[in-house]
Each structure stands twice: as structure tokens, then as C-alpha cells.
Amino acid sequence: xxxxxxxxxxxxxxxxxxxxxxxxxxxxxxxxxxxxxxxxxxxxxxxxxxxxxxxxxxxxxxxxxxxxxxxxxxxxxxxxxxxxxxxxxxxxxxxxxxxxxxxxxxxxxxxxxxxxxxxxxxxxxxxxxxxxxxxxxxxxxxxxxxxxxxxxxxxxxxxxxxxxxxxxxxxxxxxxxxxxxxxxxxxxxxxxxxxxxxxxxxxxxxxxxxxxxxxxxxxxxxxxxxxxxxxxxxxxxxxxxxxxxxxxxxxxxxxxxxxxxxxxxxxxxxxxxxxxxxxxxxxxxxxxxxxxxxxxxxxxxxxxxxxxxxxxxxxxxxxxxxx
DNA sequence: AAGAATGGCAACCGCTCATGA
DNA sequence: ATCATGAGCGGTTGCCATTCT
Numbered sequence: 001x002x003x004x005x006x007x008x009x010x011x012x013x014x015x016x017x018x019x020x021x022x023x024x025x026x027x028x029x030x031x032x033x034x035x036x037x038x039x040x041x042x043x044x045x046x047x048x049x050x051x052x053x054x055x056x057x058x059x060x061x062x063x064x065x066x067x068x069x070x071x072x073x074x075x076x077x078x079x080x081x082x083x084x085x086x087x088x089x090x091x092x093x094x095x096x097x098x099x100x101x102x103x104x105x106x107x108x109x110x111x112x113x114x115x116x117x118x119x120x121x122x123x124x125x126x127x128x129x130x131x132x133x134x135x136x137x138x139x140x141x142x143x144x145x146x147x148x149x150x151x152x153x154x155x156x157x158x159x160x161x162x163x164x165x166x167x168x169x170x171x172x173x174x175x176x177x178x179x180x181x182x183x184x185x186x187x188x189x190x191x192x193x194x195x196x197x198x199x200x201x202x203x204x205x206x207x208x209x210x211x212x213x214x215x216x217x218x219x220x221x222x223x224x225x226x227x228x229x230x231x232x233x234x235x236x237x238x239x240x241x242x243x244x245x246x247x248x249x250x251x252x253x254x255x256x257x258x259x260x261x262x263x264x265x266x267x268x269x270x271x272x273x274x275x276x277x278x279x280x281x282x283x284x285x286x287x288x289x290x291x292x293x294x295x296x297x298x299x300x301x302x303x304x305x306x307x308x309x310x311x312x313x314x315x316x317x318x319x320x321x322x323x
Numbered sequence: 324a325a326g327a328a329t330g331g332c333a334a335c336c337g338c339t340c341a342t343g344a
Numbered sequence: 345a346t347c348a349t350g351a352g353c354g355g356t357t358g359c360c361a362t363t364c365t
Contacts, residue, residue, distance in 0.1 A: 017333090038350065089353075102333075341349100
């Protein structure tokens with residue numbers, strides 16, 4: 001099999017190229033040009049397979065290669081082309097003279113992907129991570145009010161993360177399992193003489209939530225060890241004209257004034273909640289883009305694509321009765 | 324100061340496709 | 345039609361320098 005001819009031959013060198021090898025290959029190609037790669041090693045006096053020679057020439061030795069950092073125009077072009085072409089690196093590279101597909105792929109994986117995520121853009125789809133439209137939220141509210149009329153008072157709102165951000169100018173919202181409550185409605189719930197309950201975990205109060213090492217660990221696994229970094233990248237958080245922009249890590253939402261104090265999960269421990277914080281006790285995390293709902297407390301993917309769908313299951317709905 | 328962790332990047336691997344015998 | 349071979353492509357690995365703890 002031709003495909004294995006490279007790896008089967010013993011004496012062939014692998015790994016980084018030495019300056020002497022580069023010199024031999026460059027010299028050979030300069031004189032004889034690019035032709036049959038499989039015969040190049042023998043003719044050029046190299047202990048390499050033809051494939052390795054081809055790669056070295058294309059990615060490093062070719063005289064028309066542009067070296068150094070990518071320009072702003074090149075970066076923009078790569079992002080635009082990736083949106084259209086996806087991971088077709090060779091086609092992308094064809095639009096950038098002097099750049100190789102390998103170089104662009106590495107640049108994408110190590111820099112551009114992270115930069116887009118920091119801007120709240122999903123690098124796979126080039127769309128914002130959280131994109132809940134008002135109509136979707138309204139629809140969710142209507143479904144919820146049919147399921148749980150008691151909780152559908154004006155000040156109680158079915159809430160996604162993005163709505164929590166929109167509402168960040170109001171003080172002190174609690175978001176419990178996808179439900180967001182204003183301070184007023186929270187007091188109503190507190191007056192029920194029951195602790196705040198996570199709807200999916202019967203007896204866990206908000207204040208106890210972060211005292212559970214396993215839950216913190218889970219959230220770190222889910223969001224990364226420094227989740228404030230991840231969430232501070234959401235576009236709605238970065239709008240310069242919004243003094244109430246919100247940063248988040250794990251299920252905790254804090255406002256801009258506080259986020260410096262909470263750069264890591266550990267920093268949060270033992271801190272007092274300030275009046276303008278928004279807290280999310282866990283519960284359901286709705287990931288619009290992936291069409292799935294994750295329960296950070298129970299640590300599995302819930303078999304539902306929306307909160308109302310989840311609640312339409314009688315067993316799940318029963319949990320809410322505890323509120 | 325030293326070992327661990329991380330990031331960037333060059334190179335490899337395995338697959339598909341094109342071509343020719 | 346089938347097989348061998350080479351080229352090209354994209355995913356992955358592994359090395360090395362840098363940063364972190």
C-alpha cells in the first residue's frame with residue numbers, strides 16, 4: 001500500500017529538519033523544480049520520505065512564503081472566509097498569498113478561535129453563544145404560566161441568561177433553575193418559610209450551593225477554571241455604554257463593580273452578596289446553540305430542548321411543587 | 324529556583340481523490 | 345473495472361519555549 005510506504009521504510013528520518021537537510025532540499029527543488037515528490041529524497045540525498053519533503057517545501061522552504069505576524073486585514077479575511085468555508089484550510093489559504101494552510105490552521109486554533117470566544121462568538125457557527133430572542137422568551141413565559149400559574153405573577157419571569165443581563169439594571173435578581181425573580185417575588189417565596197430550593201435538587205439552598213466542593217468542581221469542569229474570563233466575553237457584557245454589564249462564572253452572576261473580586265470560584269467563597277448582584281442557584285442551563293439543557297446539579301444532559309418542555313414532564317414538574 | 328502547566332507551531336498520520344496502467 | 349501510486353487535505357501529535365505555581 002502506497003500510503004504506508006513512508007512509515008514502513010526503516011532508515012527514514014522523522015521530526016524536525018536540520019539546516020543541512022533544508023539546504024539539500026532547497027538546492028534540489030531550485031534546480032529541478034517541483035515534480036514527483038516520491039523521487040525527491042533519493043535524488044536530493046535525503047533520508048526522508050517524499051511526503052515529508054513536500055510538506056517541508058510547501059510550509060517552510062518555498063521562496064514565496066510570507067513570514068511573520070498576520071496583518072489585521074489577513075485576520076479579518078481568515079475569519080470571513082472561515083465563516084463561509086469552515087475548516088477548509090487549503091481553500092482559505094488560497095485567498096491569502098504567501099500563507100500556508102497549516103499556518104492558517106495553527107493561527108486559527110491558537111489565536112482567532114479564542115478571540116472570537118472572548119467576543120462571545122461561537123467559532124464554529126460565527127454566531128453569538130446566547131441568542132434568545134424576545135419572542136422565544138415570551139413564548140416560554142406563556143407556556144410556563146400555563147404550567148405554573150402561581151409563579152407567573154408580573155414580577156416573576158422565566159429567564160435566560162441573556163435576559164438576566166438585560167434586566168441587570170434592576171437590583172437583586174435571583175435566577176433559580178431558569179426562573180428569575182425580582183427581590184419582591186423572592187420575598188414572597190421566602191415567606192413561604194422554606195429555603196430557596198433548586199428545583200432539580202430538592203434540598204439545596206442558594207447559600208449552600210457554593211459550599212459544595214463537588215458542585216464547584218463540576219462548574220469548573222463545565223466552564224473552565226476561570227469562568228469569569230469565559231463569560232466576560234459575551235458581547236452584551238462588553239457594551240461600553242452599559243454600566244450595569246454583568247460578568248458571570250459558573251452559575252453566579254455578578255455586576256461589573258464586583259467582578260474583580262470574583263475572578264475565580266475560590267475568590268467567591270465567604271464573600272458577602274452585595275445588593276446589586278444577580279445570583280443564579282444553578283438549575284437549568286439552556287444552551288441555545290446546541291439545543292440541549294444541562295443540569296449542573298445533577299450533572300447530566302436533560303432530555304428536553306426548553307424549560308417548558310422539561311416541565312411538561314410530570315415528574316419534573318412535581319419538583320417545582322416544592323416551591 | 325524548580326517542577327508543572329500551558330501555548331504555539333512544525334511535522335506527522337491517515338484518509339480521500341485523481342490518475343494511469 | 346480494478347489496483348497501485350502520488351498528491352493533497354485536515355486532524356492530531358509532540359516538541360520546545362514560556363508562564364505559572
